[in-house]
Amino acid sequence: DVKVTQSSRYLVKRTGEKVFLECVQDMDHENMFWYRQDPGLGLRLIYFSYDVKMKEKGDIPEGYSVSREKKERFSLILESASTNQTSMYLCASSFILAGAKYGYTFGSGTRLTVV
Amino acid sequence: GQQLNQSPQSMFIQEGEDVSMNCTSSSIFNTWLWYKQDPGEGPVLLIALYKAGELTSNGRLTAQFGITRKDSFLNISASIPSDVGIYFCAGPPVSNYQLIWGAGTKLIIKP
Numbered sequence: 001d002v003k004v005t006q007s008s009r010y011l012v013k014r015t016g017e018k019v020f021l022e023c024v025q026d027m028d029h030e031n032m033f034w035y036r037q038d039p040g041l042g043l044r045l046i047y048f049s050y051d052v053k054m055k056e057k058g059d060i061p062e063g064y065s066v067s068r069e070k071k072e073r074f075s076l077i078l079e080s081a082s083t084n085q086t087s088m089y090l091c092a093s094s095f096i097l098a099g100a101k102y103g104y105t106f107g108s109g110t111r112l113t114v115v
Numbered sequence: 116g117q118q119l120n121q122s123p124q125s126m127f128i129q130e131g132e133d134v135s136m137n138c139t140s141s142s143i144f145n146t147w148l149w150y151k152q153d154p155g156e157g158p159v160l161l162i163a164l165y166k167a168g169e170l171t172s173n174g175r176l177t178a179q180f181g182i183t184r185k186d187s188f189l190n191i192s193a194s195i196p197s198d199v200g201i202y203f204c205a206g207p208p209v210s211n212y213q214l215i216w217g218a219g220t221k222l223i224i225k226p
Contacts, residue, residue, distance in 0.1 A: 004157070009155075040218065041218065042121075042203065042216050042217060042218035042219050043158075043203065043216040045213075048213070090157050090158075092157075103160075104148070104150075104160065104205075104214065105160075106157030106158050106159070107157050108155070108156050108157050109155070109156065109157050
């Protein structure tokens with residue numbers, strides 16, 4: 001069964017800490033994404049990557065960075081955590097087939113609380 | 116960023132009722148996707164639509180790709196307690212393979 005695995009389900013961090021959220025996929029997908037989910041706001045794209053060592057900003061990149069050193073791993077970094085980054089973070093990977101057929105698979109999410 | 120208009124935002128229904136939700140966009144889409152998110156989990160794909168006018172079923176779920184390519188709807192027949200969760204529509208605008216997401220429809224079923 002194909003999987004996207006996020007390293008932590010729940011995290012509590014202090015304001016100002018550097019936080020690493022890890023995501024690993026076993027499907028050999030080229031594309032990986034980091035979203036945050038807040039009530040009433042749906043899924044908002046933070047960063048995405050279409051290849052190793054490649055990254056692109058999404059809609060809300062401020063306060064975040066990413067790293068993709070290997071195809072299967074995409075890390076989200078909060079350089080200095082703040083309370084407004086308390087949220088559910090979702091990682092996804094995808095492929096695109098001919099004819100624009102999509103396969104997006106999500107991890108189970110990491111609920112981060114910054115105190 | 117661009118977002119799809121998904122409605123309703125939430126629904127409180129009785130078990131056994133039918134459910135209908137929809138998404139609209141100002142842009143033409145070439146694919147419509149419907150996802151469900153169970154509490155505490157990531158979204159899971161329910162139905163994918165690839166052609167205007169396409170009507171696709173997955174058990175009690177039925178989704179349609181609008182003729183104008185700017186809308187889609189999802190119907191759930193005879194709802195059951197495990198249908199609770201958040202339903203998202205998503206799709207890529209033409210010439211862009213990055214997904215745009217609706218804000219979600221939260222389904223709550225009264226026993």
